[in-house]
Amino acid sequence: MDTAKLERITATAWRIPPHDGMHVPGIVYADEYLIADMDDKVCQQVCNVAKLPGIVEASYAMPDAHWGYGFPIGGVAAFDPEAGGVVSAGGVGFDISCGVRTMLTGLPANRVVEVRDTLADALYAEIPVGLGSTGHLHVVGEEMDAMLLGGARWAVEQGYGDAADLERIEERGRMAGAEPATVSDRAKTRQRDEVGTLGSGNHYLEVQQVAEILLPDVAEVFGLREGDAVVTIHCGSRGLGHQIGTEFLREMVETAGEHGIALPDRELACAPIESALGRRYLGAMRAGINCAFANREVIGHLARQVFARVLPEARLDLLFDVSHNTCKEEAHPVAGESAARRLFVHRKGATRAFGAGDPALPEPLRAVGQPVLIGGSMGTASYVLVGTPRDGGHAFRSACHGAGRALSRHAALRRWRGRDIVNDLEQRGIAIRSPSMRGVAEEAPGAYKDIDAVVEVAERAGLARRVARLTPMICVKG
């Protein structure tokens, strides 16, 4: 990216002054290396978001930001409904509530190494993965609506997962305000056999080891011990979220003019939060969040079943479950103001990162802050961070979500072959199981930014602090 038009405000933050109709500045969190590699289109998208009605404080991009549909992936933007603020389907993304959960085995990683291939095969056999994969459940009619209302709570009621998990999920496993009636029959039909499936793309289940502890006191509260094995699941709301996104995006494009909104890019289609369409989207999007909660809860249960057979001493207690693609109603002080405002915070490829003392956090996490789970690319490290207490002017208590793509899927396909990637990783002791060698090539580690650099910048920028670095042993890949 050409940094000539950017003001460097700290070692890890760049400001784009408002111009050409931007209501607020853009802020990009990056060091000189990450900003140099970031696509100019990220800045353009940050600026476009800053032109939307009712945006407050700034249009943000996290250190892992890359080009996305309308909003950048790694984008954070908050809107005030009292100031004509909008909600945008493209600002949430197609994979509503795509997110990550990490579960603690309580066992040293060498116990996994001893049974690695057996465990990898069993996980791959039991956990549905890949494009169009179908699951163990068939959810229709009133059950579908109950799932969309109940989220992970519904899954637990169905016998998938444990009630103790619920405290360790954002919104305690159930997003309030979901309106299943606003979700189309087509979206529900697409989902009826997909609950409890991993999906494709960058989604995965990994068995990882805690390679390094960076913040011992917090790691202890989180239950992370150096050398232990953990299980991390990354997936979202599958066909249902995608269908909701597709339908509302179209409707928001068609009605933007009626709402008096001039779109800088049709991919930024949006509706006033206080409009009928805005409220309807929020009801459907929240149902999509519950779908993702239920999905990850069911997959977590399937993983526990596999471990119970292959490695029965493993506990698989849930550390936490975070969403990366949401629009949430939250109270935040805007920079320069003392009182908090009621805002609708879009996080697209970004993680909520609440600090110690936040009442949204359950005990004992409230004492230290929210676990911020950063999913790495296939074969590379992942991180557990912890949210930091912050006031206004700091991305509405958000952090990055992953490594972030450096190359497009298309470019990755030209450069790598899936089989070679699998062999290379096997040489390094990492077992990959995937139905799609094309998918593996698209997800080649070299197609992503350096996650160590991304989280270091996130920490230096004050977005979150590093607690533990995780490295993969087994990856079941979509």
Place this chain on the structure above:
DNA sequence: ATGTTC
């Protein structure tokens, strides 16, 4: 991300 172009 996605029954990878209703």
